[in-house]
Amino acid sequence: MHQIKIVRNILLGIENLLLHKLRSLLTTLGIVFGVGSVVAMLSVGEGASKEALDSIRKLGSNNIIINAIKSIDDEAASTTRTRMSIYGLTYKDHVRVVETFKTIRQAAPVKLIRKEGRLRERALELRVVGTTPSWFELVQRPVIAGRVLLPSDENDRVPVAVLTEFGARRLLATENTIGQPLRIGGDYFEVVGIVKSESGQASNIQIPDQEVDAYIPISVARTYFGDVISRRTAGTREREMVELHQMIVQVNSTEDVEPTAKGIENMLKRFHKKKDYHISVPLALLRQAEATKRTFNIVLGSIAGISLLVGGIGIMNIMLASVTERTQEIGVRRAIGAKRRQIISQFLIETVVLSIIGGLIGIGMGVLVPSLITYFAGMPTVITLESIVLPLVISFGVGIIFGLYPAVRAAKVDPIVALRHE
Amino acid sequence: MKHEVVSNSNAEIVRLENAHKIYQMGTQDVNALAGITLSFTRGSFWAIMGPSGSGKSTMMNILGCLDHLTSGRYILEGQDVSTLDDDSLSELRLRKFGFIFQSFNLIAQLTVQRNIELPLYYLGWDGGRSAERARVLAQKIGLEERLKHRPAELSGGQMQRVAIARALANDPQIIFADEPTGNLDTTTGEQILQLLVELNELGKTIIMVTHESYIAAHAKHRLYMLDGLVERIDGDD
Numbered sequence: 001m002h003q004i005k006i007v008r009n010i011l012l013g014i015e016n017l018l019l020h021k022l023r024s025l026l027t028t029l030g031i032v033f034g035v036g037s038v039v040a041m042l043s044v045g046e047g048a049s050k051e052a053l054d055s056i057r058k059l060g061s062n063n064i065i066i067n068a069i070k071s072i073d074d075e076a077a078s079t080t081r082t083r084m085s086i087y088g089l090t091y092k093d094h095v096r097v098v099e100t101f102k103t104i105r106q107a108a109p110v111k112l113i114r115k116e117g118r119l120r121e122r123a124l125e126l127r128v129v130g131t132t133p134s135w136f137e138l139v140q141r142p143v144i145a146g147r148v149l150l151p152s153d154e155n156d157r158v159p160v161a162v163l164t165e166f167g168a169r170r171l172l173a174t175e176n177t178i179g180q181p182l183r184i185g186g187d188y189f190e191v192v193g194i195v196k197s198e199s200g201q202a203s204n205i206q207i208p209d210q211e212v213d214a215y216i217p218i219s220v221a222r223t224y225f226g227d228v229i230s231r232r233t234a235g236t237r238e239r240e241m242v243e244l245h246q247m248i249v250q251v252n253s254t255e256d257v258e259p260t261a262k263g264i265e266n267m268l269k270r271f272h273k274k275k276d277y278h279i280s281v282p283l284a285l286l287r288q289a290e291a292t293k294r295t296f297n298i299v300l301g302s303i304a305g306i307s308l309l310v311g312g313i314g315i316m317n318i319m320l321a322s323v324t325e326r327t328q329e330i331g332v333r334r335a336i337g338a339k340r341r342q343i344i345s346q347f348l349i350e351t352v353v354l355s356i357i358g359g360l361i362g363i364g365m366g367v368l369v370p371s372l373i374t375y376f377a378g379m380p381t382v383i384t385l386e387s388i389v390l391p392l393v394i395s396f397g398v399g400i401i402f403g404l405y406p407a408v409r410a411a412k413v414d415p416i417v418a419l420r421h422e
Numbered sequence: 423m424k425h426e427v428v429s430n431s432n433a434e435i436v437r438l439e440n441a442h443k444i445y446q447m448g449t450q451d452v453n454a455l456a457g458i459t460l461s462f463t464r465g466s467f468w469a470i471m472g473p474s475g476s477g478k479s480t481m482m483n484i485l486g487c488l489d490h491l492t493s494g495r496y497i498l499e500g501q502d503v504s505t506l507d508d509d510s511l512s513e514l515r516l517r518k519f520g521f522i523f524q525s526f527n528l529i530a531q532l533t534v535q536r537n538i539e540l541p542l543y544y545l546g547w548d549g550g551r552s553a554e555r556a557r558v559l560a561q562k563i564g565l566e567e568r569l570k571h572r573p574a575e576l577s578g579g580q581m582q583r584v585a586i587a588r589a590l591a592n593d594p595q596i597i598f599a600d601e602p603t604g605n606l607d608t609t610t611g612e613q614i615l616q617l618l619v620e621l622n623e624l625g626k627t628i629i630m631v632t633h634e635s636y637i638a639a640h641a642k643h644r645l646y647m648l649d650g651l652v653e654r655i656d657g658d659d
Contacts, residue, residue: 005546020533332527335488336541336588337516339509416488419523 013349017357024354027318030311031358031398038304039366042387045300047380049293056289058198058207059282062105063138064249064261065208066268067278068242084228087276088357089268090243096271097249097264103256108135110208110246111218113225118183119171119191120387126214127168128184130221132258138197138248141210144168146178146193159224161189164197166211166375182214189216189226205378206249268308295406308394313360316326319406323413330410330420340411347410351403359395363388434500435596435627436485437461441494443480443650454480456650457494462629464595467622469638471633472647481598481647482631486519486598499595516544520589522603526581528573534560534584535569559587563617567615579610586617597621601629615640617655618632 017024059065068088094109110129116123129135136148143163153160161182163171172180172191182189197209230239253258261281268277323330330343367388370381423655443455454477455603462468472478483489485495487503488511496504497548498629503514515521520541528537538556539547545637547555565576573581589597618648619640622628638644643657 008549018530257455328527329529329531331541333544334512335486335515335521335527336544337512337514337592338517338544339512342544416483419527 009345009349010353013346013353016350017354023318024357027315028311028312028354028358028361031308031355031395032362033309034152034304034311034398035359035362035395036306036365036369036392037362038300039363039383039387040369040373041300042297042390043366043370043381043383044379045293045296046382046384046387047370047374049289050295050382051380052289053286055207056282056286057329060138060250061283061286062251062254062257063282064251064257064264065280065282066247066249066264067280068245069276069278070240084239084241086241087274089244089247089277091243092195093268093271094244094247096267097247100267101251101260101263103251103253103260105250105252106134107247107249108132108136108138109218109244110135110248111228111243112219112245113221115184116226117167117171117214119180122169124167125210125212126184127210128221128225129209129213129215130218130225131215132218135208135215135248136394138250141195141197141209144194144196147192148193148195149215149217154219157217157219157223159187159189159220160192160216162193162195162196162215163191164209164213166197166212167214168194174279184216185225189214208246254283257281274344308398312355312398315351315355315358315398316402316406319347319403320409323347323406323410327413327418328412330413331415334413334415335419343411343413344407347407348400348403351406352399353405355395355399356392359392363391366391429623433463433465434461435464435466435498436511437497438484439495439497441484441496442492443477443484443489452637453650455484455494458650458652460645460652462627464627465622467619467624467628467640467642468630469641469644470629470647471635471638471644472653473633476647477648477650478631478633478647479596480650482598482600482629485596485629487514502575516541516592518595519585520592520594520597522582522585522589522597522599524604526573526578526583526585526605528584529589530573533570533572534565534576536618537573538587538591540588545592548642555591556587559590560584563587578606579613580623582606582610582614583617586614586621590621594626596627596629599628601632602630603632605632611637 018074031357066089070085070087086192089109091109094107098107108131113128113130115126115128117128131149132154133149133151145168146162148162149160152158161184163182168191171182178191178193180191182191195215197211197213198207225301227243228239228241230412249264258281261284265279268279269275333343333346333372367383370383373379425520436516438458438460441455441458442453445454456477458481470478480489484491487506491504494504495502496551498514500520503511506514529540532540534551535556538559539552542552542555556569557566560569563586565580565583565587567577568580568584573584578585582605597618602618603614608612615637617625618628618630622642628641630638632638643655645655646653
């Protein structure tokens with residue numbers, strides 16, 4: 001019975017608002033734009049942060065990535081001819097790190113060699129990645145065909161290679177089968193598997209795999225290609241000696257990430273005279289991205305709040321005018337026997353219905369705008385349930401808050417005076 | 423008391439005892455009712471008359487529970503209502519009274535049907551039952567065809583008939599009519615008055631304010647006011 005009455009009151013409110021369609025629409029415009037901007041901003045913000053967070057997660061939130069870098073001193077030194085620059089991580093570093101930290105679950109050393117790969121008449125400039133089977137567990141990519149590297153490959157120094165989907169398409173072409181002989185430099189490798197690859201940048205960290213990768217056991221890489229790379233550029237001969245280009249370390253739990261990274265840093269500092277390494281912690285970036293998102297949300301929230309405030313004041317203004325305009329109606333209702341609170345609820349329902357309708361139109365607009373942004377600007381946008389429910393709740397609240405004063409004013413109308421109101 | 427209509431308590435519907443109503447107009451106090459004692463019987467038809475400022479409108483507002491007395495007592499059907507709060511007075515108006523005004527006071531944006539249904543809405547009647555009641559009442563006043571029209575599409579006489587239907591919707595004890603023919607031409611006014619007479623014959627108590635004696639002539643009793651006091655009373659019986 002009570003619910004029926006509320007539904008009826010709401011219907012009557014809608015009916016009344018429909019009598020002044022244009023005015024109602026104009027009144028609620030502030031809410032429309034307020035809510036619309038909330039939804040649009042939330043979804044753009046959510047999209048931007050989701051993209052950042054996704055790519056950081058791709059790096060693994062329990063991972064620590066250590067990259068070899070050429071220090072600045074070395075850069076300068078290399079201008080002298082035929083000097084060899086020695087930098088980067090060493091095999092010893094790898095062993096030491098793994099043995100020292102109990103928190104480390106596994107670690108993959110990475111040795112990179114740029115070489116051309118040939119398969120019969122097809123050729124592709126490869127990034128040969130000498131690594132251990134751990135690599136495939138740390139950088140989880142689906143296996144498309146065959147297998148990944150095995151510990152036995154590593155121990156027995158079997159010349160096998162795992163290609164990426166991209167590499168396989170280029171080199172194996174239509175013969176999309178494994179077991180083909182791939183020539184890298186002067187040596188033959190058997191292609192044993194094909195994995196999917198991701199490429200791109202996650203915040204500032206290059207994600208570990210590339211499309212032109214060929215994975216071979218690190219022991220094989222060491223014996224076949226050695227640690228010295230020579231490059232001839234513009235008459236100078238440049239030689240570099242790098243044992244390991246990268247190390248990917250996975251710790252047992254998220255809490256271990258930062259202390260372990262700190263520990264590794266301290267250890268490397270002791271054994272390296274120059275800072276020829278860089279430690280990146282995806283988790284730290286994740287935290288940073290989350291903090292940025294929070295700030296972003298606060299700023300957007302304030303802007304949206306102000307626009308909703310303006311919208312609410314707009315509604316209140318019109319409702320006050322409406323109360324004045326409808327003084328006679330209020331008086332008649334009171335004379336007939338309407339109680340004050342019935343008048344209050346009548347006007348309050350009208351305001352709330354008005355602001356919720358505004359909210360719904362605003363949500364429609366707010367959903368439309370992000371998809372246009374995605375379409376034209378290519379920016380990712382995400383519409384969450386929260387970004388729809390929240391503005392709806394807010395517009396309800398705005399209706400109540402800004403409708404209360406006009407409604408109370410309406411209830412205070414003296415029927416005697418109102419009935420003389422011509 | 424010479425001016426008191428003598429009645430036994432069963433037949434009595436309203437009684438004022440030494441009723442005072444004082445308005446503040448700036449710094450001056452205006453005695454709109456200056457100590458009135460009177461009593462109306464159930465089923466009577468009263469016309470309250472008097473020049474502007476005589477207190478007849480105030481009398482109507484007090485009797486209609488739209489206003490409070492400054493002092494004195496108002497007994498409605500044996501119950502002292504002079505100290506009731508706003509909600510209780512609203513409830514009284516809703517259940518016992520019907521109002522008819524000079525300017526009809528229909529709600530412009532509502533259809534004839536919705537206007538007639540208004541008291542039923544506040545009484546909490548459901549839609550179907552209200553609609554049926556509205557239809558029956560519209561039939562009585564001969565405006566059944568106009569239920570879906572809005573007041574602006576009706577003539578003055580039709581509007582007043584709708585107002586009467588609205589006043590009857592809650593089956594009131596007393597109908598208050600404030601200059602009901604003031605905005606109507608003589609012929610239409612006559613029809614409206616005839617309607618009131620018929621209602622009175624059906625047993626409704628009617629209290630009408632007017633300043634025209636030919637209109638007051640339709641009532642069974644006339645009460646003349648002057649300066650907040652009852653000047654004289656006359657009646658057909």
